[in-house]
Amino acid sequence: MPQHTDAPTALKVALLGGGTVGSQTARILTEDADILRDRVGADLELTGIAVRDTGATRDWQADPALYTTDAEALVDGADVVIELMGGIEPARTLILRALAAGTSVVTGNKALLAQHGEELYAAAAATGAQLSFEAAVAGAIPILRPLRDSLGGDRVTRVMGIANGTTNFILDRMDSEGADFDDALAEAQRLGYAEADPTADVEGHDAAAKAAILATIAFGAPYTLDQVAVAGITAITAEDNAAAAEAGYVIKLLAIAERGRAADGAEGAVLRVHPTLLPREHPLASVRGAFNAVFVEADNAGELMFYGPGAGGAPTASAVMGDVVSIAQRIVRGGPARLRTPVTALPALDPAEAHTSFMVVLRAADQPGVLRRVAGVFEEHGVSIETLRQVPSEREDAPGASLRLITHRARQRDLDATVGALAALDVVHEVASVLRVEGN
Known part of the structure; x- marks a missing residue:
């Protein structure tokens, strides 16, 4: 898409947070300014970095004049806001402030998105601002x-x-x-x-x-x-x-x-x-x-x-900057925000409805009839056993046998009932562990 005729020659970028990822983001904005200008078609001007302590030692030191404790003023004067503060507040309030003004936001705040995502998506949609968060899930991995x-x-x-x-x-x-x-x-x-x-x-x-x-x-x-x-x-x-x-x-x-x-x-x-x-x-x-x-x-x-x-200052900052460049290109070249606001009615199901295989490890008495009784409990609850192996218990405080069973795919609810019934058997000393099995 060509640059439109009244495109800005510079975009003001406000950075909220000067920790490990924030410092590396500031470094990229500063050291790679020429590269970013070529890709965006305009300068990305870092106007300030909001921090709690302007004198703290940081992973990468920006111009001291950029550090400020007045996050609201930075947000109000920005074309793009990068939120890397972490936590719920004041990050939530500052992001909502930016979105309400139509200012696009990049964040890596997974906790905030997981708890208040719906509110943030709606705020972005209301003003046509873009909310991007590639860095919130897997660091540098584009997913x-x-x-x-x-x-x-x-x-x-x-x-x-x-x-x-x-x-x-x-x-x-x-x-x-x-x-x-x-x-x-x-x-x-x-x-x-x-x-x-x-x-x-x-x-x-x-x-x-x-x-x-x-x-x-x-x-x-x-x-x-x-x-x-x-x-x-x-x-x-x-x-x-x-x-x-x-x-x-x-x-x-x-x-x-x-x-x-x-x-x-x-x-x-x-x-x-x-x-x-x-x-x-x-x-x-x-x-x-x-x-x-x-x-x-x-x-x-x-x-x-x-x-x-999946972590680290520079890798995560790379994902942050990918979102920043995408937003900046949209502003310079024109076009709507690319956020697809979640609207589909696909409800979250009770996790007890999940179907998977399981490995169940039991400590049981080493005597005739134990395997038959254990297998009977699985059958009673509709859970099919794929493999069963009996090995001597290696624990002195738990004599007997260790039974290691892997089931066919079963509903979590049925497996839970099976485990409860196994624990009640007089020949079962302990249900030592239950682990899900995937990828079969």
Whole structure:
């Protein structure tokens, strides 16, 4: 599209947040100014950086005169606002202020989008402003634009991703080196992959926010964090990894958004985050260390995978700047905002309606008739067993046998009832773990 006759020669860019990603975004705007001008057709002028402390030490130091504590003034004078503050407030209020004025916004704030996305989408649509958030899900990995644009003529049926580098690093160490959870977490913290308080990562909350965003773009309906079923990785043990490896699987924390059907046949979306067994030959199983990947299934395109660094200042800033350039080109060349506001009525289903396979590990008495009674419980609840292996228990405090079962695909609700009935059997000492299986 050619540049229109009254196109601006410069666009004012306000940056909210001067942390790791904010600093790298400021660096790109400054050091790559000539490249950006050539791509946009106008200068991208960084007018200020809103921070809490103007004198703090930063990853990359911009001109000291750019730092300010007056975020509202920056927003009011901007052509494009970049929000990298994190948290809910004041980020939400500042974004709404910009959108109400018709100013387009780029954000990497996954928590805000997962909790207040519908409000923000509506605010953008009301004024024709653009709200872009490629950096909110998988760092440098381009996934939202492909879902929205490249697959806009297709029907996405499932998005399944390793969306948290901290947990992938921990699980990778547990799998490849036999480390226990605490040791793997300590290593992740030492290397800077995990925060001092890793709760949001290891309990699955970070990945859950990303699952809600992925579902919103993939299925065209607004989803929120409270619609995602979440389980973290803190309960994963060396025995779980051994059982998975023996059966040819690897454990990954997956964020999953998929189409499904309720008991009455109505179509909806199931959103879930949990440790999952993947066959070692599955593309996601090969994602190691702190890297991220998103695996997409669509009716016509088939299976696609997007892979790369999911965090870090420079990689995430790259995704931020991709959105900034796209918005700036639209302003300079003319044209409507490219945000497709979610409008489709595809309700979130109860996660208990999800269908998948499961690995169930039991500790049971080592005596005749146990296998028959255990199998009978599965049959009673309509859950079919695909494989069953009995091995001696390695725990001195839990004598007997360890039973490792993998089921055919079953409804989560039926598996939950099965587990409850198994726990009540007098020959079952403990239901040690229940893990979902995907990718078969």
